[in-house]
Amino acid sequence: MRPLLEVENLSVAFDTDEGTVGAVDAIDLDVRRGEILGLVGESGSGKSVTALAVFRLIRPPGRIAGGSIRFDGRDLLALPEEEMRRIRGAQIAMVFQSPRTALNPVLPVGRQIARLYRLHQGCSAAEARRRTLEMLGLVGIPEPERRARDYAHQLSGGMCQRVMIAMALATSPRLLLADEPTTGLDVSIAAQILDLLRDLGRRTGASIVLITHDLGVVAGLCDRVAVMHAGQLVECADVRSLFREPAHPYTRALVRSIPRVDREVTMEPVPGVVPSLLDAPPGCRYADRCPDVLDVCRTVKPARSARARDHEVACYATEAARVAAPRG
Amino acid sequence: MGLGRYVATRVLLVLPTLFGVTLITFALTYLLPGNPALVKAGPLATPEHIREMERQMGLDRPVPVQYWRYLSGVLRGDFGESATTGRPVLQDFLQRVPATLELTLASMLIAIAVGIPLGVVAAVRRDGPVDHASRLLGVGGVAMPTFWTGLLAVYLFFYHLGVAPPPLGRLSPGVMAPTALTGLYAVDALLTGNARALGSALHQLMLPSLTLGFSVMAPVTRMVRATMLEILESDYIKAAWAAGLPRRTIVYGDALRNCLIPVITLVGVVFGFLMAGNVVVEIVFAWPGIGNYAVTSLLTKDAAPIQGFVLFVAVVYVLINLTVDLVYGVVDPRIRLR
Ligand SMILES: Nc1ncnc2c1ncn2[C@@H]1O[C@H](COP(=O)(O)OP(=O)(O)OP(=O)(O)O)[C@@H](O)[C@H]1O
Ligand code: SF4
Ligand SMILES: [Mg+2]
Numbered sequence: 227m228r229p230l231l232e233v234e235n236l237s238v239a240f241d242t243d244e245g246t247v248g249a250v251d252a253i254d255l256d257v258r259r260g261e262i263l264g265l266v267g268e269s270g271s272g273k274s275v276t277a278l279a280v281f282r283l284i285r286p287p288g289r290i291a292g293g294s295i296r297f298d299g300r301d302l303l304a305l306p307e308e309e310m311r312r313i314r315g316a317q318i319a320m321v322f323q324s325p326r327t328a329l330n331p332v333l334p335v336g337r338q339i340a341r342l343y344r345l346h347q348g349c350s351a352a353e354a355r356r357r358t359l360e361m362l363g364l365v366g367i368p369e370p371e372r373r374a375r376d377y378a379h380q381l382s383g384g385m386c387q388r389v390m391i392a393m394a395l396a397t398s399p400r401l402l403l404a405d406e407p408t409t410g411l412d413v414s415i416a417a418q419i420l421d422l423l424r425d426l427g428r429r430t431g432a433s434i435v436l437i438t439h440d441l442g443v444v445a446g447l448c449d450r451v452a453v454m455h456a457g458q459l460v461e462c463a464d465v466r467s468l469f470r471e472p473a474h475p476y477t478r479a480l481v482r483s484i485p486r487v488d489r490e491v492t493m494e495p496v497p498g499v500v501p502s503l504l505d506a507p508p509g510c511r512y513a514d515r516c517p518d519v520l521d522v523c524r525t526v527k528p529a530r531s532a533r534a535r536d537h538e539v540a541c542y543a544t545e546a547a548r549v550a551a552p553r554g
Numbered sequence: 555m556g557l558g559r560y561v562a563t564r565v566l567l568v569l570p571t572l573f574g575v576t577l578i579t580f581a582l583t584y585l586l587p588g589n590p591a592l593v594k595a596g597p598l599a600t601p602e603h604i605r606e607m608e609r610q611m612g613l614d615r616p617v618p619v620q621y622w623r624y625l626s627g628v629l630r631g632d633f634g635e636s637a638t639t640g641r642p643v644l645q646d647f648l649q650r651v652p653a654t655l656e657l658t659l660a661s662m663l664i665a666i667a668v669g670i671p672l673g674v675v676a677a678v679r680r681d682g683p684v685d686h687a688s689r690l691l692g693v694g695g696v697a698m699p700t701f702w703t704g705l706l707a708v709y710l711f712f713y714h715l716g717v718a719p720p721p722l723g724r725l726s727p728g729v730m731a732p733t734a735l736t737g738l739y740a741v742d743a744l745l746t747g748n749a750r751a752l753g754s755a756l757h758q759l760m761l762p763s764l765t766l767g768f769s770v771m772a773p774v775t776r777m778v779r780a781t782m783l784e785i786l787e788s789d790y791i792k793a794a795w796a797a798g799l800p801r802r803t804i805v806y807g808d809a810l811r812n813c814l815i816p817v818i819t820l821v822g823v824v825f826g827f828l829m830a831g832n833v834v835v836e837i838v839f840a841w842p843g844i845g846n847y848a849v850t851s852l853l854t855k856d857a858a859p860i861q862g863f864v865l866f867v868a869v870v871y872v873l874i875n876l877t878v879d880l881v882y883g884v885v886d887p888r889i890r891l892r
Contacts, residue, residue: 330812
């Protein structure tokens with residue numbers, strides 16, 4: 227079946243006074259129906275920008291510089307704004323990184339959810355209220371009637387994130403983008419939130435893109451993983467192959483950086499620094515950090531090639547090694 | 555914290571401030587040049603006469619005793635007597651406050667009615683024509699002092715174009731003041747259906763309130779614009795876009811609602827500023843308000859009215875801050891419930 231979301235050759239640029247920041251550089255990314263896709267990469271690699279581009283919410287000085295985004299076969303970049311608006315929230319929803327600041331401080335949280343039922347599903351006020359309370363219960367908020375009247379500042383971080391999730395899932399979207407949904411939450415609450423996301427995803431059949439720094443979370447939760455580095459998508463594979471046979475030098479460094487024995491799985495920095503995206507030269511942006519770098523790497527960006535079923539890499543060295551020693 | 559307790563604490567906190575203010579106004583007696591007894595006794599008085607006057611006024615008593623007499627007087631509503639008009643300061647004041655209040659309210663209405671929408675549009679259509687125009691207007695409002703814009707307005711609209719009346723007070727000559735209800739001529743005229751007085755009052759009010767309104771419109775616009783820009787970049791506005799809410803709802807519902815909270819403070823500050831700051835405009839337009847009264851008193855070294863004016867302005871500031879706090883408690887759930 228055709229993937230739910232097909233991102234092709236997408237570029238996002240920010241025109242700043244110093245020059246053009248190529249935040250996303252011609253990435254290809256599919257999200258299949260019902261799957262959980264992990265999107266990982268260091269800070270500044272363009273994960274959030276990619277998510278916002280899917281919503282067509284890149285605001286000046288940023289712009290979508292090229293490529294296409296298809297959702298269920300429809301070209302999102304070609305839609306009139308009003309139609310795009312109807313898709314946002316209703317079919318594609320987002321869970322933000324900092325739940326407390328992503329809720330409007332002067333509206334009771336219940337009202338923020340209820341108005342989405344009215345907007346996207348044309349519910350009456352009473353029906354919207356009923357469904358809001360039901361949804362709040364579903365995401366594990368005790369005493370929904372009381373909590374619905376609360377404001378964001380009265381709720382704990384975990385509760386705020388549950389409210390955010392209730393808001394995102396209110397109108398049964400088919401694609402949910404969760405941008406580091408557990409930042410700032412303590413470990414046990416974070417685990418609950420992730421379980422909740424997975425369960426709700428399963429129940430509604432929605433696809434989920436989970437943006438995270440945490441490869442441990444990816445290993446436990448995702449079906450597939452896409453790895454971004456400095457605005458480029460370097461590797462995309464099912465979870466098992468990615469962890470067993472990371473192919474791209476950057477992914478290998480990432481996987482190596484996971485502490486082995488203890489349960490703590492925060493990502494340690496990969497050697498070298500993230501290159502500047504300002505008027506970045508052509509070619510592979512990992513070149514300055516890469517132990518396997520070749521001359522061609524700095525001049526022409528490597529194309530992605532299939533390494534195995536469900537495993538694509540964009541790297542000259544990897545490709546050369548595969549061609550030289552085919553494993554059958 | 556409940557709303558009731560919130561209000562009670564706020565009100566209690568105001569008392570020490572007011573006490574401090576009376577200390578300052580009392581100290582003014584000593585800072586102002588000239589001996590009040592001398593002013594009262596007149597230029598031809600003999601030294602004995604002056605000493606007698608000092609004794610009558612209690613100026614020979616120890617300072618704490620003098621302060622106590624001043625404070626108890628103020629508490630009884632006795633602000634002393636004006637040496638110039640020979641009447642109690644309070645009476646003079648009550649007669650002039652409505653004029654100042656009317657001018658202040660009209661100016662504030664102009665500043666808010668124009669300034670807030672202008673700031674919102676300037677932020678929403680950033681770098682658009684409205685944004686540029688508002689910036690230009692802002693520079694003008696800040697750079698030109700009110701006596702200058704006032705005189706310019708008189709020259710242009712009265713002398714040159716003839717669309718404004720001469721700058722001589724609250725009503726045109728020959729027009730009777732409307733029956734006093736609030737003391738605000740325009741309001742009283744409206745309430746009593748006095749069309750002639752209403753027309754005249756508004757006409758007279760036009761230039762001074764435009765002058766004053768223009769001077770404070772700039773900060774209002776600038777602050778609304780800055781606040782609005784900040785809010786439009788906030789996470790919850792991004793979330794609102796991502797939830798598919800229509801632009802209208804986002805800008806004029808979510809964003810503006812949050813923007814109005816800091817604007818309430820600003821309106822309070824502007825009100826206090828106008829109440830005290832319209833002195834110059836009252837002089838330019840011969841407006842019979844308390845600012846005019848204070849300046850006249852200053853020129854004749856008449857201490858009691860000046861003390862009264864400073865105390866009055868300070869109390870207005872304090873009360874406005876109190877009101878702002880209270881309104882905050884109602885509109886911003888974060889403050890009340892913390
Ligand atoms: N408004 C902007 N102006 C200029 N550059 C921007 C702007 N917004 C984002 N960028 C650039 O886009 C790049 C990618 O940012 P993005 O927020 O997508 O990173 P990220 O992968 O989500 O990082 P993090 O893990 O820290 O959230 C950043 O390096 C930044 O330079
Ligand atoms: S080998 Fe070349 S293409 Fe591959 S990661 Fe290193 S620099 Fe990039
Ligand atoms: Mg991010």
